[in-house]
Amino acid sequence: MAETNFDVIVVGGGPGGYVAAIRAAQLKMKVALVEAEHLGGICLNWGCIPTKALLRSSEIYHNMLHAKNYGLSAEGIGFDLDAIVKRSRKVSKQLNGGVGHLLKKNKVTVFDGYGKLNGSGKLHVEKDGKGIADLTSKHIILATGARARELPGMEPDGKLIWYYKDALVPDVVPERLLVIGSGAIGIEFASFFHTLGSKTTVVEMVDRIVPAEDAEISAFLHKSLTKDGMEILTSAGVKALKKGKDTVTATLEVGGKTEQREFDRVIVAAGIVGNVENLGLEGTKVKVDRTHIVTNEWLETGEPGVYAIGDVAGAPWLAHKASHEGVLCVEKIAGTQDLHPINNDRIPGCTYCRPQIASVGLTEDQAKERGLKVKVGRFPFQGNGKAIALGEPEGLIKVLFDDKTGELLGAHMIGAEVTELIQGYGIAMELETTEAELMHTVFAHPTLSEMMHESVLDAFGRAVHF
Amino acid sequence: MPIEILMPALSPTMTEGNLAKWNVAEGDNVAAGDVICEIETDKATMEVEAVDEGVIGKIVIPGGSEAVAVNAVIALLLEEGEDASALEGFTPSAGGAVPVGEAPAAAEAAPAAAAPAPTAAPAASGSRVFASPLARRIAADKGLDLATVSGSGPHGRIVKRDVEAMSPGAKPGAKPAAAPAPAVTVDDPVFANMPDFEAVSNSNMRKIIAKRLTDSARDVPHFNLTVDVEIDKLLAMRKDLNARDNADYKISVNDFIVKATAYALTQVPDCNVAYTDDAILKFKQVDMAIAVAIDGGLITPIVKDAANKGLATLSKEIKELAGKARDGKLMPEEFQGGTFTISNLGMFGVKGFNSIINPPQGGILSVGAGEQRAVVKDGALAIATVVTLTLAVDHRCIDGATGAAFIKELKAVVENPVALML
Numbered sequence A: 001m002a003e004t005n006f007d008v009i010v011v012g013g014g015p016g017g018y019v020a021a022i023r024a025a026q027l028k029m030k031v032a033l034v035e036a037e038h039l040g041g042i043c044l045n046w047g048c049i050p051t052k053a054l055l056r057s058s059e060i061y062h063n064m065l066h067a068k069n070y071g072l073s074a075e076g077i078g079f080d081l082d083a084i085v086k087r088s089r090k091v092s093k094q095l096n097g098g099v100g101h102l103l104k105k106n107k108v109t110v111f112d113g114y115g116k117l118n119g120s121g122k123l124h125v126e127k128d129g130k131g132i133a134d135l136t137s138k139h140i141i142l143a144t145g146a147r148a149r150e151l152p153g154m155e156p157d158g159k160l161i162w163y164y165k166d167a168l169v170p171d172v173v174p175e176r177l178l179v180i181g182s183g184a185i186g187i188e189f190a191s192f193f194h195t196l197g198s199k200t201t202v203v204e205m206v207d208r209i210v211p212a213e214d215a216e217i218s219a220f221l222h223k224s225l226t227k228d229g230m231e232i233l234t235s236a237g238v239k240a241l242k243k244g245k246d247t248v249t250a251t252l253e254v255g256g257k258t259e260q261r262e263f264d265r266v267i268v269a270a271g272i273v274g275n276v277e278n279l280g281l282e283g284t285k286v287k288v289d290r291t292h293i294v295t296n297e298w299l300e301t302g303e304p305g306v307y308a309i310g311d312v313a314g315a316p317w318l319a320h321k322a323s324h325e326g327v328l329c330v331e332k333i334a335g336t337q338d339l340h341p342i343n344n345d346r347i348p349g350c351t352y353c354r355p356q357i358a359s360v361g362l363t364e365d366q367a368k369e370r371g372l373k374v375k376v377g378r379f380p381f382q383g384n385g386k387a388i389a390l391g392e393p394e395g396l397i398k399v400l401f402d403d404k405t406g407e408l409l410g411a412h413m414i415g416a417e418v419t420e421l422i423q424g425y426g427i428a429m430e431l432e433t434t435e436a437e438l439m440h441t442v443f444a445h446p447t448l449s450e451m452m453h454e455s456v457l458d459a460f461g462r463a464v465h466f
Numbered sequence B: 001m002p003i004e005i006l007m008p009a010l011s012p013t014m015t016e017g018n019l020a021k022w023n024v025a026e027g028d029n030v031a032a033g034d035v036i037c038e039i040e041t042d043k044a045t046m047e048v049e050a051v052d053e054g055v056i057g058k059i060v061i062p063g064g065s066e067a068v069a070v071n072a073v074i075a076l077l078l079e080e081g082e083d084a085s086a087l088e089g090f091t092p093s094a095g096g097a098v099p100v101g102e103a104p105a106a107a108e109a110a111p112a113a114a115a116p117a118p119t120a121a122p123a124a125s126g127s128r129v130f131a132s133p134l135a136r137r138i139a140a141d142k143g144l145d146l147a148t149v150s151g152s153g154p155h156g157r158i159v160k161r162d163v164e165a166m167s168p169g170a171k172p173g174a175k176p177a178a179a180p181a182p183a184v185t186v187d188d189p190v191f192a193n194m195p196d197f198e199a200v201s202n203s204n205m206r207k208i209i210a211k212r213l214t215d216s217a218r219d220v221p222h223f224n225l226t227v228d229v230e231i232d233k234l235l236a237m238r239k240d241l242n243a244r245d246n247a248d249y250k251i252s253v254n255d256f257i258v259k260a261t262a263y264a265l266t267q268v269p270d271c272n273v274a275y276t277d278d279a280i281l282k283f284k285q286v287d288m289a290i291a292v293a294i295d296g297g298l299i300t301p302i303v304k305d306a307a308n309k310g311l312a313t314l315s316k317e318i319k320e321l322a323g324k325a326r327d328g329k330l331m332p333e334e335f336q337g338g339t340f341t342i343s344n345l346g347m348f349g350v351k352g353f354n355s356i357i358n359p360p361q362g363g364i365l366s367v368g369a370g371e372q373r374a375v376v377k378d379g380a381l382a383i384a385t386v387v388t389l390t391l392a393v394d395h396r397c398i399d400g401a402t403g404a405a406f407i408k409e410l411k412a413v414v415e416n417p418v419a420l421m422l
Helices: A017-026 A041-046 A048-065 A081-105 A184-195 A215-227 A319-333 A364-369 A385-390 A418-430 A435-440 A450-459 B133-142 B160-164 B204-219 B232-243 B253-267 B311-327 B400-415 B417-421
Strands: A008-011 A031-035 A109-112 A114-117 A122-127 A130-137 A140-142 A146-148 A176-180 A199-203 A231-233 A236-243 A248-254 A257-263 A265-268 A272-274 A306-308 A349-351 A357-361 A374-380 A395-402 A408-415 B003-006 B016-022 B035-040 B045-049 B054-059 B065-069 B073-078 B222-230 B273-275 B280-282 B288-290 B292-294 B297-299 B340-344 B363-367 B371-377 B380-394
Touching (some): A008 A017, A008 A130, A017 A031, A017 A319, A048 A184, A109 A130, A176 A184, A215 A231, A215 A357, A248 A265, A357 A418, A364 A374, A385 A450, A395 A418, A408 A418, A435 A450, B045 B311, B133 B160, B204 B297, B222 B400, B232 B253, B232 B380, B232 B417, B253 B417, B292 B311, B363 B400, B380 B400, B400 B417
Parallel strands (some): A008 A140, A176 A199, A176 A265, A199 A231, B288 B340, B340 B363
Antiparallel strands (some): A122 A130, A146 A272, A349 A357, A357 A408, A395 A408, B003 B073, B016 B035, B016 B065, B222 B380, B273 B280
């Protein structure tokens, strides 16, 4: 008979769940992972990874269109959308198989089905409505993730109104595209389709796009995208969508005035909601606040022996945060010494629009809200040799230091390849360097990272190249 | 050129010792790690292992010699390809000329020596305090001495939260609120009328000992339970075991007590615990910390999962750990994280004593000297070998009856060590 009692059961095989399972296995625990759909979760199958594959295609396409800027000639430049999508799906498939292999290597028992709490320390697993297993464990980790928030009257139909899953496998590049929401997901899709030729309109409810980023970065991106021909409507809303045969008429509200506009496709990216339903939380002490499970700093819910990590446990909705929480949760269960809760002020975030955005730590507004006096440093891509050589002179690196202690409070970047730069500041923050160590660090020339140095120097009035 | 084997220093304070016996004879092949001889000091008998491989060319100091100076040449080892002729005309370097602490590695002077050069011992714990740059700056702004701060970062590194937590809002120069013990400095007037002294700066280890034990003595409610245990059966068993043919171990009384304590903790697991404000942590394994005196302080290397190890394994591990401790070669994981501590001062003739708990552990056992005492058996005086064991426990997580149940179990198993076979 198959084993049904485990040291730890993880419900959900996304970047939170599968990492938690592997870490538990490393700590010599007997681990079960229950996954209903696909190992790797949204991130790997319908999120971070396949979008990066799409955006890589659009980036290369963009470079080809601008070949002559580099002294190159290219003719007959075009794309095959079907092939772009196929490549993206192939990338996901490859990594999905990789996760399966990692779990097997770590001797994690994977159950293919939906897990549901069924009394203290018990989990019922169903597949196609039929019970396939009843598992027991003293520790059950919920890592069920999140899904797109559906707006009433704007539900996805897979044809005219797309959510991220539809937008990842598009059948056409819409001539006129409306994107509702300018968070990371909305702005990445807007960037992708805009580059491939869609006339793109982005509608954002609040007064600036990518509202989670520093206001200066939002403004920089706004300017850059509009210059590139994208239409951006802030402090705006979509009152209604009326579907025609192959078009959608949107009622937009901008600056108190409503107007009717016709689009070919609409992408709705208006946030996400946690997958808290059908988990058997009823009758437990697990507390749900709106759509996420409430936990303490150790990812423990109100119910002893039940934990929640990743998107289902609330913001920030980032794969790497989920993975880190998974590790922390499992190590806490294992009684590992010297653990510390995750410091949300040190979780980096990356958005792959063009130009890219990357940030870690507090924004200038957040720092001021906390009553901190800050020193701000900035350095533009124009002042960096490598950026000029790359033909990428558009961008900015901004850093914030605590005026009193010299603590690096936050870093905000926009421009080419900044998603690969941010971790330098991430390490600096975790190691608690002050401006002094960053100034003493020798940055290699010629690199984009020199701007990270210059930006620090600028905060103290010492920037050399600008 | 033959390699000199030198009289090792078994403790930092040892200047001479007895070479009890040779386990090898001239002409024997030895490999690195082979036990070649036994050295006795006033405290213990230790086995000496070969550092290099080769053939014993000449035994310079015969077995049974007393008062052999540390670093004296006790034997010569022929390297591969050398024969006894290499000994002719070879003048051993002067015994005792090599500074204490570098033996026996210093013997490794032959330029063509094939043996791997021993790696330099890590610098003895100096005064370096590990702290993040930000923590250093905040501490400096607040006027905090980092040596008084205990770090909560990786490997005990002092990070922002540690210094922020201390005396929030304190003005520079203010004493940290968490250290109420009055700080006495060298220039304190109280020393003015005292005799001349030499001020030995506090090493980092000294500061840590001072801080941790002050915290423990002040904040942990200790109580003590004392029992006298008869060890005659244990001594007989030890003698039998050590006398076995091919015995490649030499089990000490302390090894038995470590084993018995670990066993008793598995029988009364409520004493293998740590107190936290949220919960009492009941450890699922006994990791036994053993107090070892070293130059300038003490350290507690840890025998992991001591309850599930046999006496021979335990004995070997304890010897290895104690050796590394004295050489300053313990890795952090070898001295951090035990669940219970044993401190033995029996070799100094101490009858019994109380120890201070090493937090976050819940208990510590103090072991006195084994000595013949008059005991009353069946209404008549008799002679028995008796050891006094004193348990100190943290009353926040271990109550009197629980502690008593443990020490009763411990007494039972020490007096009838055959139970350790179970």
